[in-house]
Amino acid sequence: MLLQRLRFLPWLPAYVVIYFLFLYLPILLLPIFSFNNAATTTFPLAGFTTKWYGSLVGNKVMLQAAWNSLIVGVSVSLLSTTLGICAARAITRYRFRGEKAAAGLIMAPLFLPEIIVAVSLLMIVLQLGTELSLITVILGQTVFCVPYAMSVLVSGFEGFDRSLEEASYDLGETALGTFRRVTLPVVAPAIVSSLLVTFTISLDEFILAFFLSGTEPTLPVYIWGQLRFAAKLPGVLALGTIMIVASVVLLTTAEMLRRRAEKRAQATLT
Amino acid sequence: MTSLAVSAAANAPSPPARSRWLRSEEARGLAMISPTFLYALALLLLPILIVITYSFWSQHYLDIDHTFTLENYRQALTEPIYRDLFVRSLWISLTVSIATVVFSYPVAWFISFHGGVHKNLWLFLVTVPCWTSYLLRVMSWKVILGYGGVLNTGLMGLGIIDQPMTSLLYNANAVVITLVHSWAAFAILPIYVSLQKIDRTLIEAARDLGDSRMRAFLRVTLPLSLPGVVSAFLIVMIPTVGDYVTPRLVGGKDGVMIATAIQAQFGKGANWPLGAALSVTTMVLVSLVAAVVVLALRFCIRRIR
Numbered sequence: 001m002l003l004q005r006l007r008f009l010p011w012l013p014a015y016v017v018i019y020f021l022f023l024y025l026p027i028l029l030l031p032i033f034s035f036n037n038a039a040t041t042t043f044p045l046a047g048f049t050t051k052w053y054g055s056l057v058g059n060k061v062m063l064q065a066a067w068n069s070l071i072v073g074v075s076v077s078l079l080s081t082t083l084g085i086c087a088a089r090a091i092t093r094y095r096f097r098g099e100k101a102a103a104g105l106i107m108a109p110l111f112l113p114e115i116i117v118a119v120s121l122l123m124i125v126l127q128l129g130t131e132l133s134l135i136t137v138i139l140g141q142t143v144f145c146v147p148y149a150m151s152v153l154v155s156g157f158e159g160f161d162r163s164l165e166e167a168s169y170d171l172g173e174t175a176l177g178t179f180r181r182v183t184l185p186v187v188a189p190a191i192v193s194s195l196l197v198t199f200t201i202s203l204d205e206f207i208l209a210f211f212l213s214g215t216e217p218t219l220p221v222y223i224w225g226q227l228r229f230a231a232k233l234p235g236v237l238a239l240g241t242i243m244i245v246a247s248v249v250l251l252t253t254a255e256m257l258r259r260r261a262e263k264r265a266q267a268t269l270t
Numbered sequence: 271m272t273s274l275a276v277s278a279a280a281n282a283p284s285p286p287a288r289s290r291w292l293r294s295e296e297a298r299g300l301a302m303i304s305p306t307f308l309y310a311l312a313l314l315l316l317p318i319l320i321v322i323t324y325s326f327w328s329q330h331y332l333d334i335d336h337t338f339t340l341e342n343y344r345q346a347l348t349e350p351i352y353r354d355l356f357v358r359s360l361w362i363s364l365t366v367s368i369a370t371v372v373f374s375y376p377v378a379w380f381i382s383f384h385g386g387v388h389k390n391l392w393l394f395l396v397t398v399p400c401w402t403s404y405l406l407r408v409m410s411w412k413v414i415l416g417y418g419g420v421l422n423t424g425l426m427g428l429g430i431i432d433q434p435m436t437s438l439l440y441n442a443n444a445v446v447i448t449l450v451h452s453w454a455a456f457a458i459l460p461i462y463v464s465l466q467k468i469d470r471t472l473i474e475a476a477r478d479l480g481d482s483r484m485r486a487f488l489r490v491t492l493p494l495s496l497p498g499v500v501s502a503f504l505i506v507m508i509p510t511v512g513d514y515v516t517p518r519l520v521g522g523k524d525g526v527m528i529a530t531a532i533q534a535q536f537g538k539g540a541n542w543p544l545g546a547a548l549s550v551t552t553m554v555l556v557s558l559v560a561a562v563v564v565l566a567l568r569f570c571i572r573r574i575r
Contacts, residue, residue, distance in 0.1 A: 016380050023399050023454055026410030087306035094299030102307045113512025115529045116549045119536055120317035143313045204403040207514055220405050240406040247402045255394055
């Protein structure tokens with residue numbers, strides 16, 4: 001059926017397959033070489049081993065970096081999702097003057113070279129005499145994550161039927177009660193999805209962490225330090241494989257929840 | 271239920287104007303968005319204004335001289351090293367954005383017109399690689415393109431070449447390939463969105479009136495998808511100009527871009543005002559290119575109409 005419709009473009013399915021190979025090749029190579037029993041990354045493979053994963057277990061510096069990444073990731077996802085909820089609700093629920101300008105500023109990090117955001121934050125932190133720490137990383141990454149949180153949340157909130165809330169008020173429910181018993185159940189999947197997406201971004205984010213982390217590296221900053229040593233590469237590949245698996249799991253969950261949120265929002269309309 | 275509430279509200283005595291404004295839609299909207307807005311104001315706009323201010327100051331050893339000067343901009347624009355870096359950064363990011371759009375368009379078109387019921391799954395599969403660690407993807411390209419890398423050893427194993435190619439890694443080409451890979455999804459999504467918006471009956475009409483499929487594509491589908499093409503172009507172009515990781519990892523000497531110079535000026539004891547001027551110049555150049563592209567699109571659309 002598909003091939004029949006594409007008869008006039010016989011090369012297109014082949015092109016799409018090659019494109020996806022190109023897209024996934026670098027990501028598939030990491031796990032392959034992380035199980036390879038050699039310190040070099042060449043074919044043919046030298047045999048199966050899990051020793052590179054074993055070497056991560058006793059690596060205190062790496063474990064500390066992983067812990068730092070976890071602290072940053074959880075804080076960033078909570079903070080940016082909270083800020084995202086405020087903005088997304090304001091935009092989907094109310095009409096007000098300055099709405100476009102405010103939303104524009106909040107979304108601006110998407111349209112700025114990241115190094116400029118990083119440099120300007122570094123300047124203000126040093127200007128204030130504040131020490132670089134995980135807190136500065138958290139504050140910086142949040143600026144960068146709010147736009148992503150917002151786009152997930154806006155699509156989750158968009159179809160929400162306002163009359164449901166009004167009905168709840170009419171029936172004597174308080175504002176808080178309405179939020180807890182009417183609004184929250186409908187938008188909860190979007191909120192969880194936003195938490196997962198922002199956590200994933202924070203886990204992988206490098207530039208802001210590189211500029212703002214001082215002496216407390218996150219995982220990507222730790223990896224950056226290791227890349228200078230060729231001998232450390234297999235360990236990095238093992239760590240990278242774990243991070244990629246984590247990202248894919250988090251994203252798939254986020255995507256499923258986002259779709260459920262969209263469906264629920266649509267269901268309330270009908 | 272709602273109509274009851276409305277009539278009840280209409281019968282209620284009207285409160286004083288100020289408290290009525292506080293309960294108005296406008297006030298509630300502003301109150302709701304203000305935490306996020308203030309956060310962006312304090313941690314995005316204010317820092318950038320400080321960078322702009324610094325770019326007009328100068329540095330003597332470790333002290334900042336607060337007298338207004340354009341010296342940093344003169345250096346940024348005329349000294350060969352910075353001029354070359356700007357030219358190369360712009361050149362690389364334009365090449366990357368054009369290549370990304372051209373390679374991604376057929377895929378977006380395929381998903382939109384032939385994705386069937388699995389469109390969302392296709393889109394998700396396109397985005398997955400973009401969400402996984404940027405640093406590791408760049409490093410993976412180093413593994414692929416290196417002297418003893420996957421491509422060289424693979425091609426030698428197949429007997430296609432008998433000596434490793436050295437021209438793959440540590441140059442501008444490697445930077446372009448890696449960036450095209452990194453930004454693929456950011457081009458596919460906006461193009462897909464604009465293709466989805468096209469009214470399919472227009473294409474049928476063109477076909478009924480005797481256009482070939484190719485002609486219908488060139489005269490109907492392509493022009494109508496131009497807004498998506500332009501946003502894809504901008505979404506890729508703007509961030510890649512200032513990319514730091516890719517040039518450092520796969521660029522070698524000939525692939526260095528402006529971010530490396532900016533970072534160097536903000537490193538130990540270097541020149542903050544000059545670094546600030548380089549940053550501001552980058553932002554201005556990016557905005558200029560973006561403006562030119564948007565104006566060109568408007569011109570194209572007017573011509574078509």
